[in-house]
Amino acid sequence: MDLLGRNLAQVKAEQSGIPRETVMRVAVKAISILEEVHSRKYIHGDVKPENLLLGSNDPNEPLLFLVDFGLAARWEYGTGSHVEYNQQLGFSGGTVRYASVNAHLGRTLSRRDDLESLAYSLAFLLQEKLPWQGKYGERKEEEHFFVSKEKAETPPGSLFASYPEFTKFFGYAVNLGFDEEPDYKNCKSFFQERIGVNDSQMDSRDDHCPLTKQLRTGRPAAQWVTVYDPWLPTKQRCHYNVPEEFLPQFIARDKEQKLFISSVASCDGKWALIADAGTGFQSQVYHISPEFLPKEWIETQWGNRFYITAVAGSREGKSLVVMSRGNKHSKQEYVDSNLFPSSWVDKNLKANYVVTSMATSRGRWAVVMSVDSTITEQVIELDFAFPSEGVRRRWAAGYHITAVAATMEQVAVVMSKLRPRALKKGESGRQVVQRSSSFPINRIREQQDKDFYVASVCYGRTAS
Incomplete structure (x- = not known):
């Protein structure tokens, strides 16, 4: 030696x-x-x-x-x-x-x-x-x-x-x-x-070997992330830059047309709502809370057989929680954490729960996990920038984005394998993801013309 x-x-x-x-x-x-x-x-x-x-x-x-x-x-x-x-x-x-x-x-x-x-x-x-x-x-x-x-x-x-x-x-x-x-x-x-x-x-000396690509630059940036699924033509409505006091008005108007909320998000103290006719929900309730997650209200609605189907937090520490009947959830838990709750998520995945909703507020994470028979496998891509490489590889392996959320520091993308019967009519599993500095209303309309509809949306850290 x-x-x-x-x-x-x-x-x-x-x-x-x-x-x-x-x-x-x-x-x-x-x-x-x-x-x-x-x-x-x-x-x-x-x-x-x-x-x-x-x-x-x-x-x-x-x-x-x-x-x-x-x-x-x-x-x-x-x-x-x-x-x-x-x-x-x-x-x-x-x-x-x-x-x-x-x-x-x-x-x-x-x-x-x-x-x-x-x-x-x-x-x-x-x-x-x-x-x-x-x-x-x-x-x-x-x-x-x-x-x-x-x-x-x-x-x-x-x-x-x-x-x-x-x-x-x-x-x-x-x-x-x-x-x-x-x-x-x-x-x-x-x-x-x-x-x-x-x-x-x-x-x-001159730099004779410039980088031909820049995946990680060290420059933080926040953007909107919008995920689209291909469906048969349906009715979907998007509201953005909505002040809190006008939320009840927009939600009531959509409810009259039998449109249920499918996704919510917050940016700069205002709210974005996605409502569509293809959720399969039977009824829905919501709560605007001055705290990140209103524990007592959520537990009361669980007792009424409503389950969290969409949630968002604001930079002011408030939250918008949407709970629905008619979804595929049978049990549900959630956690509020100052970091992404990796250990808690891993423990619950092993207990046959899956992540069904996520939200962030002031750097805190809220992760909702449910027993959901439509999901057979699930993985989470967590990064300090949008994990494009991981998402592409998961798509190639048959996974489907089912939730996305971001703080100003990290972004989490939940990807799931779905049972064939869990796909909406016309849904092939092929998805589109777009990132933008402002709410992408024009892009959303362009995608809807191609029969791609918003599945989830969030605002937060997506570039580094």
């Missing part, structure tokens, strides 16, 4: 930092090591300075070793097919400080995540500390939320200020697709073309 030198965390501590050019050489060597590991159909799963060891105690020694494969996993099993994408609420594994955002969100890890962890490791070697060091909560869930939020909101140029070669590498790593093969040669070239060049020349 070879006797290796110190790990890079020890070197940094002993030298009070590592020169930029040395870190660039480390980057090139580490990328080559990961290329070799990945060529053997494995990912390391825990890339960090403590697992990168020198071949001797000389920090300028060109040999570098990656150790501790205890969390290594297959990305391909020799079949020629990449492992399947999945997201299970919770931490996928690794070291919190260096784990990828995907790991914090519970996604299946792939080659891109090793590169993202390497980027955080390089940032640690260059700087006194990482922006998220010292972010703790009372519970592990809170710590993961704070750290992953900080990572998701840190632009590549901010993490590596004045280091363009590292900025390019980090930007490349976090914008890779789940099963995309990294261009290791290109990654190494970011650093190789600058090794041996003095700092003043480095900083004045």
Whole structure:
């Protein structure tokens, strides 16, 4: 067995930092090591300075070793097919400080995540500390939320200020697709073309490798998310920018025309309502509450055999709760939480409950779970931006968006497999999702002309 030198965390501590050019050489060597590991159909799963060891105690020694494969996993099993994408609420594994955002969100890890962890490791070697060091909560869930939020909101140029070669590498790593093969040669070239060049020349060089795509920019943005289902022609009405005092008037008018509320949302203190003739509801009640969720009123309506079918919260802390008869629910529970209640949702999914409604208010989450015989399987895509890649993969696997909600920090998309008889007339399972900065009334009308109707709508964080 070879006797290796110190790990890079020890070197940094002993030298009070590592020169930029040395870190660039480390980057090139580490990328080559990961290329070799990945060529053997494995990912390391825990890339960090403590697992990168020198071949001797000389920090300028060109040999570098990656150790501790205890969390290594297959990305391909020799079949020629990449492992399947999945997201299970919770931490996928690794070291919190260096784990990828995907790991914090519970996604299946792939080659891109090793590169993202390497980027955080390089940032640690260059700087006194990482922006998220010292972010703790009372519970592990809170710590993961704070750290992953900080990572998701840190632009590549901010993490590596004045280091363009590292900025390019980090930007490349976090914008890779789940099963995309990294261009290791290109990654190494970011650093190789600058090794041996003095700092003043480095900083004045042109960027010859611009990113061709930007999936994660670190710039938060809020938008409307509208989900459409294809139905046979039906009557659907949309109201938006409705002040609270006018809600009863709009709801009563729709009720006269036998239109029941199917979705509600709030933005800037006003409300949006979707009402249509195809809900299958027999009767409906609603309550505008000065608190996020009116517990006593909800429990009273449960006693009257009404179940929550739509709910929304406002930035003022109010809520609009709609409860209906004639739906497929037989039991129901809900929770109000300051973070997305991953553990509670997971526990109830195992008890044969499924998420049927969600709402947010002032950063809080309300999640409603029901016993619903129309849903056979369910997964949740949770992210700091709209999870386009996950949604597309779930659609391809036969899932259907059944609920969506967002705070100003995160967005959750609930996707379900439905029994064929649970689909509305004319509904094929094919869906359309649109995002917009203002309520998309014109887009809604365009989609209705194509016989696509609003299934759910929300306003909140959708871009990063």
